[in-house]
Amino acid sequence: MKKLLPITILVLFLAGCTEPVPKVATYLNSTSPALTVNQEARIRSKILEVVQNADTSGDTSALATRVTGPALDLRNIQLLIKRATGKVDPNLQIPDTAEQVIITNNLTWPRDVFVITNTTQDQQQTERLLVIDQNSVREDYKLWGLVRLFTGVSLPSFEVANIGSGYIAPDDITLSFSPKKALQAYSSLLQSGAVPDDTQNFADDPLRREIRTVTASAASELGQFAGSQKQTFTARKDRVRAIRSAEGGALLVGQIDSAWTRNTGNGASAIAASDAERAILGPSIPTSSITVNYINIVAIYIPPKTSGVQMKVVGAERYPVVARTN
Amino acid sequence: MFLKLYTPIATVVAILIAVFSVFSDAIFQVDPDVNSSISTPIENGGILVMTDSGVLDLSNNSVSVFVDSGENVEIAVAIGQSSDVVAYLGNDTYTRITGMSSWTELSSVQMPQTGPKIPPTVADIHSDMWEYYDVGKGHMNFDWTKKSGMTWSLLVFAKTTHTDSAASSSKQVVSVKLNWKRKTSKQFMIPGLSISLLIMVGCLVMHLVYKSKNVRGRHSGEAKRLAELISNKTGEFALPMSAKIRSVHEFAKVESNAANQSLLPSLNAGLSMQNYQVTYGAQSDNWRYYDEEVPTSLIYNSQITHTQSISPYPGGLSKQIYATPPAQADSLGAQPGYATNQVYQPPAIPGIELSSTFNAVSRLESAPVESDVQFLSRKELRTKEKKRKKKEKS
Numbered sequence: 001m002k003k004l005l006p007i008t009i010l011v012l013f014l015a016g017c018t019e020p021v022p023k024v025a026t027y028l029n030s031t032s033p034a035l036t037v038n039q040e041a042r043i044r045s046k047i048l049e050v051v052q053n054a055d056t057s058g059d060t061s062a063l064a065t066r067v068t069g070p071a072l073d074l075r076n077i078q079l080l081i082k083r084a085t086g087k088v089d090p091n092l093q094i095p096d097t098a099e100q101v102i103i104t105n106n107l108t109w110p111r112d113v114f115v116i117t118n119t120t121q122d123q124q125q126t127e128r129l130l131v132i133d134q135n136s137v138r139e140d141y142k143l144w145g146l147v148r149l150f151t152g153v154s155l156p157s158f159e160v161a162n163i164g165s166g167y168i169a170p171d172d173i174t175l176s177f178s179p180k181k182a183l184q185a186y187s188s189l190l191q192s193g194a195v196p197d198d199t200q201n202f203a204d205d206p207l208r209r210e211i212r213t214v215t216a217s218a219a220s221e222l223g224q225f226a227g228s229q230k231q232t233f234t235a236r237k238d239r240v241r242a243i244r245s246a247e248g249g250a251l252l253v254g255q256i257d258s259a260w261t262r263n264t265g266n267g268a269s270a271i272a273a274s275d276a277e278r279a280i281l282g283p284s285i286p287t288s289s290i291t292v293n294y295i296n297i298v299a300i301y302i303p304p305k306t307s308g309v310q311m312k313v314v315g316a317e318r319y320p321v322v323a324r325t326n
Numbered sequence: 327m328f329l330k331l332y333t334p335i336a337t338v339v340a341i342l343i344a345v346f347s348v349f350s351d352a353i354f355q356v357d358p359d360v361n362s363s364i365s366t367p368i369e370n371g372g373i374l375v376m377t378d379s380g381v382l383d384l385s386n387n388s389v390s391v392f393v394d395s396g397e398n399v400e401i402a403v404a405i406g407q408s409s410d411v412v413a414y415l416g417n418d419t420y421t422r423i424t425g426m427s428s429w430t431e432l433s434s435v436q437m438p439q440t441g442p443k444i445p446p447t448v449a450d451i452h453s454d455m456w457e458y459y460d461v462g463k464g465h466m467n468f469d470w471t472k473k474s475g476m477t478w479s480l481l482v483f484a485k486t487t488h489t490d491s492a493a494s495s496s497k498q499v500v501s502v503k504l505n506w507k508r509k510t511s512k513q514f515m516i517p518g519l520s521i522s523l524l525i526m527v528g529c530l531v532m533h534l535v536y537k538s539k540n541v542r543g544r545h546s547g548e549a550k551r552l553a554e555l556i557s558n559k560t561g562e563f564a565l566p567m568s569a570k571i572r573s574v575h576e577f578a579k580v581e582s583n584a585a586n587q588s589l590l591p592s593l594n595a596g597l598s599m600q601n602y603q604v605t606y607g608a609q610s611d612n613w614r615y616y617d618e619e620v621p622t623s624l625i626y627n628s629q630i631t632h633t634q635s636i637s638p639y640p641g642g643l644s645k646q647i648y649a650t651p652p653a654q655a656d657s658l659g660a661q662p663g664y665a666t667n668q669v670y671q672p673p674a675i676p677g678i679e680l681s682s683t684f685n686a687v688s689r690l691e692s693a694p695v696e697s698d699v700q701f702l703s704r705k706e707l708r709t710k711e712k713k714r715k716k717k718e719k720s
Binding site for chain 1: 378379380381384385407409410413414416424425426427428429453454455457473475476477
C-alpha cells in the first residue's frame with residue numbers, strides 16, 4: 001500500500017487537471033449599505049435639482065416627483081410664503097455638499113438615507129439634515145425630511161457610509177424610547193408648555209424656547225383685549241423615520257402637527273403672529289378668532305437604552321400651514 | 327529499503343509537479359477568454375432576466391455583458407445589489423441565471439409569475455438603486471467591474487415593440503452573454519506547489535528517519551527517561567530534548583571498521599552486549615547549560631548490535647550477513663558501570679575483507695548519578711568563572 005502512495009498522489013493530481021467550471025460562491029447574507037456613496041450623491045443631486053427648479057420657478061407641481069412626506073408639505077408652504085411675501089427665505093437653501101452621509105443597511109423598505117449637509121455657502125446658516133427615503137422597491141428615492149440643525153449642536157457619530165447604519169423601526173425596543181414614543185413624548189412636552197425641567201426626558205432646545213417666546217408675546221398682546229389662546233400638539237406617528245447611530249442610539253426625524261387658536265376678546269380682529277402667518281392669512285383677518293395649523297419637523301437624538309442620557313432635539317422646522325377663521 | 331528507494335523518487339516527482347504547476351498554463355494553452363451565454367425566448371412581449379449573486383464575477387471581477395436580440399427589441403440593462411434586484415423583481419416572472427453549466431453555457435431557472443406584471447416599458451425599470459443603467463435596441467454591451475463589499479446582479483429587460491406582429495414577436499429570443507478575461511489562470515500553481523511542498527517535507531522527514539534509524543529508532547523513550555532523571559535530580563532544569571537525543575547518539579554510538587578480520591570466529595563471538603560508560607559534562611555546543619566543575623557522570627548501559635559485511639562476497643556483491651537478534655540484546659539486567667569501552671578484535675582471515683559496524687542501543691540505568699547534577703545558565707556560568715578566576719589570583 002505504502003509503495004502506491006506517490007503514484008496515487010500523481011494520478012489524483014493529473015485527474016484534477018481537467019479544469020472544472022467555476023462554481024458560484026454562496027455569499028453570506030451580510031449587511032451592506034443600500035446605496036454606494038456615489039449612488040447617494042447622484043440621487044441627492046437629482047432631488048436637489050428638482051427642488052431648486054421649484055425654488056426658482058415657484059412652480060411646485062414637479063416637486064412631488066422627488067419630494068414627499070413632511071419635506072413636501074414644508075416646501076410647498078415655504079414657496080407659498082415666498083410668493084406671498086416676495087422675500088427670499090434664506091431657510092430655503094439646501095447646501096449641495098454633504099458633511100456626512102448615513103446610509104441604511106436595511107434590506108427591506110422603506111429605506112432611508114440621512115444626510116448632514118455642510119453649512120450654507122455664506123456660512124450664515126447651519127447644516128441641514130436631509131432624510132431621503134425610498135418608500136418601496138419600485139419607487140425612487142425622495143426627499144422626505146428636511147430640518148435645519150441648531151447652531152453648535154453635537155450629533156452622535158454614525159457608521160461610515162460603506163458599512164451602513166442599522167434600520168430602526170418606529171416601535172424599536174432597543175432604545176430608551178422608541179421613535180414613535182419619543183416623538184409623542186416631545187409632542188406632550190410642547191403641549192404642556194415647554195417649560196424646561198430636569199425631570200423631563202428632553203434637554204431644553206431652541207424650538208421650545210421659540211415656542212415659549214412667541215406664546216408669551218401673543219399672551220401679552222391678547223391680554224390687552226382680554227383674549228385667550230390655546231395650542232394643541234399632535235405627534236404624527238405615521239411620519240417618523242429613524243436611523244441607528246454608532247453607539248446604539250438613534251437619530252429620528254418626525255413631524256408634529258400643531259394648532260394654535262387665538263381669540264381676541266372684545267371683538268377686535270385677530271392678528272398674525274409672524275410674517276409667515278401673515279403670508280398665509282392674507283392682508284386682513286375678518287374675525288376675532290383664528291386657528292393656525294403648524295407643521296413642526298423635529299430631529300431628535302435618542303440615546304441607547306442604558307445610557308441614562310436625556311433625549312435631545314437637535315434641529316427643527318416650524319411653519320404655519322393653513323389658517324382658518326372660527 | 328522502502329525509504330531508501332522511494333525517498334529520492336518522491337523527491338524527483340515533487341520537483342516535476344512543482345515545475346509542471348508553474349508552467350501549466352503554457353502546457354495546456356489555456357484560452358484566456360471565457361464566453362458563456364444563454365438564450366431565452368421573449369414571451370408575451372417582454373422578458374426579465376437576472377443573474378444570481380456571484381455570477382457576474384464567476385471567472386474574473388471584470389465582466390463584459392452582451393445582450394443580443396432582434397432589431398425591434400428594446401432592451402434595458404441594469405446592475406444593482408443582488409438583494410435589490412431580487413426585491414425589485416418580486417413576484418414577477420423572470421429568468422434567473424444561476425451559474426455556468428459548461429464553459430460556454432449559463433444555467434438558468436425560470437421563476438413563475440405570482441404577482442405584479444412586467445413593467446410596461448423598458449424605461450420603467452429605471453431605479454435609483456441601480457449602479458449602472460442603460461437602454462438600447464437590439465444589441466447592448468457594457469463592461470462591469472465588481473465593487474467590493476457588495477454583491478451585484480445584472481438585470482435585463484427585453485421588450486418587443488408594438489411594430490412587431492404577434493407572430494414574429496413570439497419567435498424573438500434574447501441572449502445574454504458574459505465574457506471574462508480569465509485571470510492568467512495559474513490554477514494549478516497553488517495546489518501543485520502545495521502538493522510538491524508536502525511531498526518534499528515528507529521526503530525530508532523520511533530521510534531523517536532513515537538516517538537515524540539504526541541508532542535512534544526505538545529509543546527516544548530512553549532519552550525521555552534520561553530527561554526525567556536529570557530534571558528530577560535538579561528539580562529545576564531539563565535539557566532540551568533535541569540536544570539530549572543528539573548527545574546520546576554522539577556518546578553511545580560506536581562504530582568500528584576492521585579490515586582483514588576473521589569471518590567465522592566473529593560469528594561465534596557472541597558480542598551481543600556491551601556496556602558503555604557515557605560521561606556527560608564534556609563541553610559541547612549541544613548543551614544549553616553546562617558546568618564543568620560538577621562531576622556529572624551518568625552510567626549509560628548500551629546494547630550493541632553488531633552488523634558485519636564481507637566483501638567481496640561470492641558473486642561480487644556486498645551483503646549483510648549477520649545482525650544481532652534483538653531478543654539477545656536486552657541489557658536491562660546488566661549492572662551499571664559493568665564495563666567501559668570494550669573493543670572487539672576479531673581475528674583476521676587472509677584474503678577476505680570484513681567490515682564491522684557497531685551500533686549502540688542505549689538504555690539508561692536507574693540512579694547512577696553520584697552527585698547532584700547542576701545546570702547553570704550561561705550567565706550564571708560566566709559569573710561563576712569570574713569568581714573562580716578571582717579566587718585563583720588571590
